Amino acid sequence: MSTNSNESLNFLEEIIEADLASGKYKHILTRFPPEPNGYLHIGHATSICLNFGLGVKFGGATNLRFDDTNPTTEETEYVDSIISDVRWLGFEPAQIVYASDYFVQLFEWAKVLIQNGKAYVDFSTSQEMATLKGTPTEPGKNSPYRDTTPEENLALFEKMRAGEFPDGHCTLRAKIDMNSPNMIMRDPLLYRIKHAHHHRTGNTWCIYPMYDWAHGQSDSLENITHSICTLEFAPHRELYDWCIAQLGIFPSHQYEFARRNVSYAITSKRKLRQLVEDNIVRSWDDPRMPTISGFRRRGYTPASIREFCDRIGLGKREMVADMSLLEFCIREDLNKSSLRRFAVLHPLKVVITNYPEAQIDHLETENNPEAPETGLRPLSFGRELWIEQDDFMETPPPKYNRLSPGGIVRLKSAYIIRCEEVMKDDAGNITELHCTYIPESRSGQDTSGLKPKGVIHWLSASDAMIAEVRLYDRLFQVEDPAREEDFIATINPNSLQVIENALVEPALMQAELGDRFQFTRLGYFCVDPDSSADKMVFNRTVTLKDTWAKESAK
């Protein structure tokens, strides 16, 4: 119910704690209010974690409410994906509700406003309205329709609702103050005519409430105590309060926080759509997309995203959180939880010349050194092996700890080998390595006294299986692509590398959708839904931290 007194609270938590302490509320109720007009992205994820997180932290609850007041942009498909994204993140709404549930109530309340002389039907065109609205530095002018009597307005509003006017013919506006310094308060639109099919109410309505007429009242109807939104809605708060005051209904309160952006990502719906439609990515759930479904397919865990949202904190100033923090969070989670497996992405054949032709040795290695209880798994060792091309260099740079001519290296959980001969084709390409192994260097019973500097992963040619591996990198090359004049130009041309014929441990062929692994020394990988019984596909979620890559780049 209450929080630890020694931990520092963010400004919203302080407000809530004070409201609870003063007895203003016994329980808090928040809400996550997406418009179902697209897929959720990482920005929404932070809002979900915020709203639901607050509900959980203070023993309250959180509604999922679809702000479906614009029938021309909204679809059931989006409703479904949003519900599943929220649940995937690990939250269960107290209620799943819709602004459209309140259309009748909202309509009745509009009539109350009209009767009280606080709203009028305006036949001005949008152009005329814009002119009369003034500018931030110049006052507006009253509409010629502003002094129509309540009786007349009521009749006109009923006609609007009855479908007697075409789209755009007139609107219902609140009568507030055309001289207000707050542009939002200069007689805002409450209803507009749209003869459109609504994904839930069908054709029963041809007038639809605007955001400002729907949101606060929806909050109030649900008894939302803390209605949390982003900074750009701050000027709307005055209108939010005005509407509630006019109706004398439960006073929900709006609080604003700064949208939480993430570097190297984009969260504009328009731009995300462009990426999909221009086939720059494959789909909305392409693992490079900053959508929740993209992160899911990429292999991110819900816990890692929640942890990220916790760690970036909350404020009221514009911010861009570091993508590297998100990467830290997923590595931290997966390091503890994922089983280790060997995979060789770019194979180089190694022949152990002093190892018997047909002999297969059975070795073991740990599933996860961070979690010994996960036990060991079997590994086959034979005369022919695969290692990573990167793990051999004919002329190694300084500090290179891997294999080179005449040098030794430890094959993890197996033997130490020495490179005796480099085989090449006519073009000079390395085709295979001839090595010898040190029989007394077997892992766990090493009496060789040798101390190779490097340890590399490997696969036995006798049982390695082929799989497809997709390596993802950042989609954008700049930290803040949204700020670029042409964000498409900043796209990383190497954001996806497909390796059709990678080699993996045989056990990986039984992996199932949702499984996550660490491919030893390579990174964290998950099973992609494109996988089939005969062709497994793995996505790289994130690389391991790679200090050698940094060192060698110097």
Added chain:
RNA sequence: UGGGUCAUGGUGUAAUCGGUAACACAGCAGAUUUUGGUUCUGUUAUUCAGGGUUCGAGUCCUUGUGACCCAACCA
């Protein structure tokens, strides 16, 4: 006649309503390591500017500067 929101290391967030500017990520250096992973240790770097109040200011006052939002029949 403009209104609103904000300003603390590279990034993000704190600082018990005036009392040693801290935590995390990133970076750098080292130790450990049969993953160049993990773990551990150390380290670099911060209060937008000017003025004022005060023994003492990130915090209070004042004057500036800068950033973002608002003039959709979108949310």
